[in-house]
Amino acid sequence: MIAVVGAGAMGEALIAGWIASGIEPAEIAIVDASAPRVAELEQRHGVRGIDLTDTAEAETIVLAVKPYQIPDVLESLSGHLADGALVVSIAAGVPLAKLEDALPGAAVVRVMPNTPALVGKGMAGIVPGAAATGEQVERVTGLLDAVGSSIVTDEAHLDALTALSGSGPAYLFYVAEAMIEGGVHQGLTRAEATALVTQTFVGSAAMLAESGKSATVLREMVTSPAGTTAAALRALDDHGVRAALLDAVEQCRTRGREMAEE
Numbered sequence: 001m002i003a004v005v006g007a008g009a010m011g012e013a014l015i016a017g018w019i020a021s022g023i024e025p026a027e028i029a030i031v032d033a034s035a036p037r038v039a040e041l042e043q044r045h046g047v048r049g050i051d052l053t054d055t056a057e058a059e060t061i062v063l064a065v066k067p068y069q070i071p072d073v074l075e076s077l078s079g080h081l082a083d084g085a086l087v088v089s090i091a092a093g094v095p096l097a098k099l100e101d102a103l104p105g106a107a108v109v110r111v112m113p114n115t116p117a118l119v120g121k122g123m124a125g126i127v128p129g130a131a132a133t134g135e136q137v138e139r140v141t142g143l144l145d146a147v148g149s150s151i152v153t154d155e156a157h158l159d160a161l162t163a164l165s166g167s168g169p170a171y172l173f174y175v176a177e178a179m180i181e182g183g184v185h186q187g188l189t190r191a192e193a194t195a196l197v198t199q200t201f202v203g204s205a206a207m208l209a210e211s212g213k214s215a216t217v218l219r220e221m222v223t224s225p226a227g228t229t230a231a232a233l234r235a236l237d238d239h240g241v242r243a244a245l246l247d248a249v250e251q252c253r254t255r256g257r258e259m260a261e262e
């Protein structure tokens with residue numbers, strides 16, 4: 001049994017992705033502070049709500065509560081884990097050391113997933129803790145690869161990874177929102193603008209993933225000399241969009257580091 005503690009946005013993305021990948025809903029249990037939320041997910045996905053103490057029966061316990069809620073959950077779990085249980089924390093900015101100190105001897109793995117797991121296109125970074133066996137790391141890798149792709153990395157790189165793939169979907173949705181608004185300003189209906197922008201994201205992502213060409217070359221392919229794209233990119237440069245993205249990635253990484261100290 002996989003128990004997901006904290007069935008919010010990311011918890012549900014993983015659950016839905018796992019079920020779509022073929023994992024039986026009966027194999028998944030959820031714990032959440034909100035009874036209506038548990039009922040909603042039971043109805044939508046066919047998973048079952050359990051109490052935190054029932055996670056003692058789970059082989060894999062995924063901690064998906066907000067980072068500041070992690071200490072309380074760890075305190076409740078301490079001393080109640082099954083032999084061989086694996087604890088997977090997806091909380092941003094909660095170091096392995098804090099997790100391992102609260103669960104002495106337990107196998108712990110830190111993971112940074114992202115919400116596209118919901119549609120089987122997730123990206124995740126995996127950091128094995130000291131007591132995690134090779135089989136347990138493979139189990140986690142299998143669970144993340146079932147909903148997209150993953151890499152095993154060092155904890156030192158996890159905040160940077162969070163700044164790209166963990167939080168990254170939000171930057172792209174932000175750009176999509178702004179482009180849709182731009183289309184509406186030009187007189188397109190919101191539905192037309194949304195369809196145009198959505199398919200442009202899908203096509204561009206597929207080219208980036210499948211063409212073998214760099215983002216730079218793909219951008220140059222669109223940019224005809226003295227043409228429309230060059231004018232648009234000039235406006236982005238004038239507004240400092242590249243610098244803003246560099247700063248956004250840095251601020252995200254820095255916030256992850258700060259959270260580790262809170």
Ligand SMILES: NC(=O)C1=CN([C@@H]2O[C@H](COP(=O)(O)OP(=O)(O)OC[C@H]3O[C@@H](n4cnc5c(N)ncnc54)[C@H](OP(=O)(O)O)[C@@H]3O)[C@@H](O)[C@H]2O)C=CC1
Pocket residue numbers: 005006007008009010011031032033034037063064065066067069072073090091092112113114115166167
């Ligand atoms: N959202 C994302 O894209 C990503 C999130 N993460 C990480 O995932 C974690 C969850 O984030 P997110 O899904 O956005 O947050 P949410 O607030 O959507 O989900 C957290 C859920 O946990 C519930 N909860 C709170 N306390 C407890 C408890 N003691 N026991 C069980 N459930 C509890 C919350 O209920 P209530 O709201 O009532 O408090 C809520 O439903 C965070 O640690 C975040 O860093 C990692 C990668 C990506």
Ligand SMILES: O=C(O)[C@@H]1CCC=N1
Pocket residue numbers: 092162166167
């Ligand atoms: O915003 C957050 O803190 C979480 C972690 C990565 C994405 N969402």
